[in-house]
Amino acid sequence: MHQTEKETAELIKQISGSDVKKCMKCGKCSATCPAYGEMKFHPHQFVTMVAHGKVDELLRDGTVTRCLSCFACVERCPRGVEPANVVAAIRVLAEREQGGSNFVPDEVPALIAADNEIPQQALVSAFRRYRK
Amino acid sequence: MHKIGVFVCWCGSNIAATVDIDRVVAEAKVQPGVVFAKDYQYMCSEAGQNIIKDAIKEYGLTGIVVCSCSPRMHEATFRKAASQAGLNPFMVEIANIREHCSWIHKDKEEGTEKACVLMRAAVAKVTLNTPLKAGESKVVKRALVIGGGIAGIQTALDIADAGFPVDIVEKNATIGGRMAQLDKTFPTLDCSSCILTPKMVEAKSNENIRLITYAEVEEVSGFVGSFKAKIRKKARYVKEDVCTGCGVCMSKCPSKKGLNEFNMGLNNRPAIYIPFAQAIPNVAVIDSTQCIKLNTGKCGLCEKVCTAKAIDYTQQDEFIEEEYGAIVMATGFRPIDASKFDEYSYSTCKDVVTSLELERIMNAAGPTGGVLLRPSDGKHPHSIVFIQCVGSRDVSGRGKPYCSKICCMYTAKHAMLIRDKYPDVEVHVFYIDVRTPGKNFDEFYRRAAEQYDVDYIKGQVGKVWEEDGHLVVRGVDLIANEQIILNTDMVVLATAIEPDPTARKVANMLTASIDTNDFITEAHPKLRPVESPTAGIFLSGVCQGPKDIPETVSQAGAAASKVIGLLCKDKLTTNPCVAHSDELLCNGCSCCEKVCPYGAISYDTHLINDHGVKETRRVALVNEALCQGCGACTVVCPSGAMDLKGFSNKQIMAEVEAICL
Incomplete structure (x- = not known):
């Protein structure tokens, strides 16, 4: 399904439940972030990017997923913006991308036939993982 | 036979844009009892008032309905106009078709329909109105000021200056309040106690001012012009008139x-x-x-x-009872508890202090004699980090949603004073926005940055922790878009301010309304900023909202002028819309007495002639001077004996019927 950049941004807002308009640009999220140096874009930036509907670059850049999900930014944000939930939404979007999974459902019966010892959890997590 | 006139105001486009005025006028004309209906662009204007006056005279109107703005705005105007034309002012009803109608509707059809309904209800009510006459009540020529900080002191001084006696009740052992704790004041950097103590001395020596310190107001009854207060003077265990203060x-x-x-x-x-x-x-x-x-x-x-023999271990709390014409709330503020923000390590690191603590450290009478020393080891710090907005503009529940207003300026002041006195100390300020609206305020802040080389960093601090005997600050520089780690010796938190915790109790006692942050509400945010909606209660200082010293002093003077205006009057006109009890219907149950918030209802035994049967019954009596016309008694009265003049049960039912038509 083709989406415009703006539509993707709306989807991120919807999935994350984060009200990015509440941000007062204090930067406490970025001040608090232990993975700050790992990411090309930082918590305060991806909140602004979503607010402005400029998310393509954010989605293309894989480093945002290096977020530790420690939720320190959510805990300390004085305005209740929840930046970490934006990252969670980006992860969900990536998972939803067709063709990004390690294998497709059609391959599953063959896999089980080949190895009926395969744990169910391994199959589920394989779906969740994606190639880029 | 009723002759009602209906006057529909356009209020420019305020009403006319959302309400079809012609339709309201047309419908008014066909209401029972209505003999005249007319619209005008601005009914409150002199020309508009003349339309009303002329119609009253020409048609011999017995009652009028003005469809306009809230009665809070212009009821008094129209009542006055009516009385000038010879109509009893209480034969005027206002149908609020602006605040209750045009301003909240977008659809003209809906707005018009509602305006018609409100007009019908007002017409139905006014036909049952009876002429009322306002009474008079006395004005006790003495004022009470609750709180002895700069706000309370200035208000008291101004009232005393006009010749009226004032009592200042202060909960602490001394007057002076928060301002006494400050070292220097912005933007002139003059010493706080140097400008405050002369005022304190003046308050002490002024013959019209009585200082009641170490005391709290415990009970207040009465109403504007005639309040009664009971003040508890806590035991000091030292005779106030004997102690010489030798120390x-x-x-x-x-x-x-x-x-x-x-x-x-x-x-x-x-x-x-x-x-x-x-x-x-x-x-x-x-x-x-x-x-x-x-x-x-x-x-x-x-x-x-004690050579003066002033110590008295047996001293007990004393009570003072006094009457007052007006009461001023000047209960002030306190900083919020910084330990709620554990990321700043306030409760675990001694070198993380609040701004008010820094004031004491910088003050010559403070714990370090005015020398800047780290609280942990008493050593000279070489670097200080200031963090702004700690708990201000915070909707997470840990802080306060409002801007505390004074922090940007006092932080600039602290930074500047430190750089001036100790040029070897590096000063960093983390800020979200620097807010400096005020005379010479922005110039002051820029001086800190430009002349004193204070490092202002746009961004916030995420965490402060202790490491090898110094503090580490992790923050963000949003302009440079980088996270920064600073080693520092002290961290100063610009904590939000909140109303003093006693404000809520005092406000409840005075039936003064408060907002969700416990600030006292003004009668009107723009036009009546120093009055509470409760008559006779005035506001001074931070109890009304965050403000700095210059603003507090101006507001204190404004509150004083309102008090003086009230105390100058010999008599006050009372509201005639008070409760009264029909003794034939009263069953003596005491329900009304229990709900009355003003203590206006008492019971007495009367000899009643009930349709020829004479008997002694216990019946309710209303003290009309105390009754504020709230109507609580009419709601609880099970027998329907209690009724409110001007808002009788019959009138209310007539309104409801007209609405449901």
């Missing part, structure tokens, strides 16, 4: 563990103490929780050394 007791007292409140708990004080050198009254007070004599019966050293 010998302080030096001899063996119990020295009490936290020095004046120094924000940064050091200790004896159990018997004078809060600070310029305290007024300059009289010692015994902290009963710390005093060995009061707790164990042994010691008594202070009594032995």
Whole structure:
């Protein structure tokens, strides 16, 4: 399904439940972030990017997923913006991308036939993982 | 036979844009009893009022309905116009078709329909109105000021200056409040106590001012012009009129563990103490929780050394009862508890202090004698980080949603003073926005940055922790888009301010309304900023909202002028819309007496002639001077005996019927 950049941004807002308009640009999220140096874009930036509907670059850049999900930014944000939930939404979007999974459902019966010892959890997590 | 006139106001486009005025007029004309209906662009204008006056005279109107704005705005205007034309002012009804209608509707069809309904209800009511006459009540020519900080002192001084006696009730042992704790004041950097103490001395020596310190208002009854207050004067255990303030007791007292409140708990004080050198009254007070004599019966050293024989361990709380014409709330503020923000390590690191604590550290009378020293080891700091907006503009529940207004300026002041006195100290300020609206305020802040080389960093601090004997600050520089780690010696938190916790209690006592943050609400945010909606209650200082010293002093003067205006009057006109009880219907159940918030209802036995049957019954009586016309009694009365003049049960039912038509 083709989406415009703006539509993707709306989807991120919807999935994350984060009200990015509440941000007062204090930067406490970025001040608090232990993975700050790992990411090309930082918590305060991806909140602004979503607010402005400029998310393509954010989605293309894989480093945002290096977020530790420690939720320190959510805990300390004085305005209740929840930046970490934006990252969670980006992860969900990536998972939803067709063709990004390690294998497709059609391959599953063959896999089980080949190895009926395969744990169910391994199959589920394989779906969740994606190639880029 | 009723002859009602209906006047529909356009209020420019305020009403006319959302309400079809012609339709309202047309419908008014066909209402029972209506003999005249007319619209005009601005009914409140002189020309508009003349339309009303002329119609009253020409058609001999017995009642009028004005469809316009809220009665809070122009009811008085139209009542006055009616009475000038010879109509009783209480034969005027307002249908609020602006605030209750045009302003909240977008659809003209809906707005018009609602305006018609409101007009019909008002017409139905006015046909049942009876002419009322306002009574008079006395004005006690004495004012009460609750709180003895700069706000309370200035208000009291201004009232006293006009010749009226004033009592200041202060909960602490001395007047002076928060301003006495400050070192320097922005933007002129003059010494706070140098400008405050003359005012304190003036308050003490002014013959119209009575200082009641170490005291709290416990009960207030009555109403504007005639309040009665009961004030508890807490036991000091020191005779106020005998103590000379020599301070010998302080030096001899063996119990020295009490936290020095004046120094924000940064050091200790004896159990018997004078809060600070310029305290007024300059009289010692015994902290009963710390005093060995009061707790164990042994010691008594202070009594032995006191040459004036001022110590009295048997002293009890005293009560003062007094009448007042007006009451001013000046209950002030306190900083919020910074330990809620554990990321800043306030409760675990001694070198993380609040701004008010820094004021005491910088002050010559403070715990370090005015020398900037780290609280942990008493060493000179080489670097200080200021964090702004700690708990201000915070909707997470840990802080306050509002801007505390004073922090940007005092932080600039602290930064500047430190850089001036100790040029070797590096100063960093983390800010979200620097807000400096005020005369010479922005220039002051820029001076800190440009002339004193204070490092302003746009961004916030995420975490502060201790490492190898110094503090580490992790913050963000949003302009440079980088996270930064700073090693520093001290961190100063610009904590949000909140109303003093006593404000809520006092407001409840005075039936003054408060907002969700416990600030006292003004009667009108723009046009009546120093009055409470409760008549006779006035507001001064931070109890109404965050403000700095210049603003507080101006507001204190404004509140005083309102009080003086009230006390100058010999009589007040009372509201005739009061409750009254029909003794034939009253069953003596006391329900009304229990709900009356003003204590206006009492019971008495009367000889009643009930349709020829004479008997003695217990019936309710309303004191019309005390009744504020709230109507609570009419709601609880099970027998329908209680009714409110101007808002009778019949009138209300007529309105409801007209709405449901």
